[in-house]
Amino acid sequence: MSSSDKNPQASDLPTNQKTPTDADTSAESKGTTHFGYKTIEKDDKISMVAGVFHSVAKQYDVMNDLMSFGIHRLWKRFTIDASGVRPGNKVLDLAGGTGDLTAKFSKLVGREGKVVLADINSSMLNVGRDKLRDKGLVQNIDYVQANAEYLPFEENTFDIVTIAFGLRNVTDKDKALRSIYSVLKPGGRLLVLEFSKPEHELLNKAYDFYSFNILPKMGELVAKDGESYKYLAESIRMHPDQETLKSMMDNAGFEQTSFKNLTGGVVALHKGYKF
Amino acid sequence: MQASNNKELTPLNSQVSSSTAFAEGLLLAQVATATLELIINKALALNNNKAISFAALNQKTLTLALAELSFKLSFSVDTGSSPAMVMVRSQVDTSDCTIKTSIKTLKKLKANQSLTQLIKQDELDVNGDIKIAQQFANIAQSLAIDWQSELAKHLGDVPTHKLLQFGNKITKSISATGKQIEADISEYLVHEKRLVVTRSQVSAFNGQTTAIAREVTTISARIDKLFAKLAAK
Structure with missing residues (x-):
């Protein structure tokens, strides 16, 4: 992280105020990475994240509505609006989970277009596939179980790639961004919708309180899994802030990168083009 | 830095006021488009006129840029789903037909005012295929x-x-009451208003009365003086 000099060591901070530091990033380069606030072996992250999503897959949509008070639908709608999707486009909805974005894209690209719903987690993919089929969306959607770091598609395949609330769970984000860049067509765009850092301190404190005190209890009550939602709160705090993610996109080769804070920066939409 | 970033994601990539950026952050455009989409598709699902066909509009987009709104309203049709669905977005890169106008002008259009006339008066600007709008x-x-x-x-x-x-009764009753009020107002304006004394007339009458009262007081004083003179003689 570029602003590491200003940050205290993560271990010095109370659990709800941890931020990624130089120590964290150097740890990542030495074959370790983060799982929430825990430092783990890189090889273990995929299975640990998989465990979280296998556990919450069936209650994922209900929990999203509950946790965000339904606002996640507006964030996703904003992403669709910013995508500039047209009939005939090929879209990759990466870490697409239960297929909210795919459902919309499928209608907008039409029969000439194609949407690929990709997720590393089979449980999430199954829930997404069942949901979309129940909605009668079958004609132009493919389902692929894929790791964002090693996308199994040819170069220059997609007009649009979206990754909504998925990038923070990826073990090597830089590698994933390079992989996405590779599968995008020249002129194509990447949209990253992800939790981020609130712009105002007061909102930040309220958000911290909500994330660490209320959210895990809601998870325990509804999804019978408070730990997974504790991981969610921790993984959000460990995710790069707006400027850092923008730099990462620049480094991966994206051009005209920009971001837009939504709901006071609780969530940010990053956008970048491949030319 | 943040301001320039915000601009890049706006519909027109143009200068954006801080109020527009604030509205964007609050996702007002998304609330509006989601609500419109829900209403339109609910209405389509309830429609009994089977003669309606969306075939010609499949994957076509109509965009409305209303002067009163800080964002556009783009309507796209997907006939792949049954019934056909209309999707509403606040930003699109391309549109088959774009209409720049105001809500006031749309009302005039509804009142069958000529489209050409409104275009000539610069109240309406159409780009693209007008048939799609029709x-x-x-x-x-x-x-x-x-x-x-x-x-x-x-x-x-x-x-x-x-x-x-009950609804019909209430409607009839409201309609009858409305007609009665209308008739009473007409009656008042046509007949009663002419007979009613105006404020200026009352004021003039009051002025005249006061003048007469003054004159009576003066005459009374003079009479009293005369009586006093006669009594003295």
């Missing part, structure tokens, strides 16, 4: 929704019938 308008006008049947599905036949009967 097809959207025709569909909107051809919608036929049987509210009674729809309500009966939720409330049952008898309660629906009673409710609609």
Whole structure:
């Protein structure tokens, strides 16, 4: 992280105020990475994240509505609006989970277009596939179980790639961004919708309180899994802030990168083009 | 840095006021488009006019840029789903037909004022295929929704019938009251208003009365003086 000099060591901070530091990033380069606030072996992250999503897959949509008070639908709608999707486009909805974005894209690209719903987690993919089929969306959607770091598609395949609330769970984000860049067509765009850092301190404190005190209890009550939602709160705090993610996109080769804070920066939409 | 980033994601990539950026952050455009989309598709699902066809509009986009709104409204049709779905977005890169106008002008259009006349008066600007706009308008006008049947599905036949009967009575009563008020107002304006004394007339009358009272007081004083003189003689 570029602003590491200003940050205290993560271990010095109370659990709800941890931020990624130089120590964290150097740890990542030495074959370790983060799982929430825990430092783990890189090889273990995929299975640990998989465990979280296998556990919450069936209650994922209900929990999203509950946790965000339904606002996640507006964030996703904003992403669709910013995508500039047209009939005939090929879209990759990466870490697409239960297929909210795919459902919309499928209608907008039409029969000439194609949407690929990709997720590393089979449980999430199954829930997404069942949901979309129940909605009668079958004609132009493919389902692929894929790791964002090693996308199994040819170069220059997609007009649009979206990754909504998925990038923070990826073990090597830089590698994933390079992989996405590779599968995008020249002129194509990447949209990253992800939790981020609130712009105002007061909102930040309220958000911290909500994330660490209320959210895990809601998870325990509804999804019978408070730990997974504790991981969610921790993984959000460990995710790069707006400027850092923008730099990462620049480094991966994206051009005209920009971001837009939504709901006071609780969530940010990053956008970048491949030319 | 943040300001420049915000601009890049706006519909027109143009100068954006801080109020627009604030509205964007609050996702007001998304709330509006989601609500519109829900209403339109609900209405389409309830439509009984099977003659309506979206075939010609499949994957076509009509964009409305209303002067009163800080964002655009783009309507796209997908006939892949059954019934056909209309999707509403606040930003699109390309549109088959874009209409720049105001809500006031749309009302004039509804009142059958000539499209050409409004274009000439610079109240309406059309870019792209105008037929798409006309097809959207025709569909909107051809919608036929049987509210009674729809309500009966939720409330049952008898309660629906009673409710609609009550509704009709209320409507008739409101209509009759309205007509009565209208008649009373006409009566007042045509006949009674002429007989009613105006404020200026009352003021003039008051002035005259005061003058007469003053004169009477003066005359009375003079008479009293005369009587006093006579008594002295």
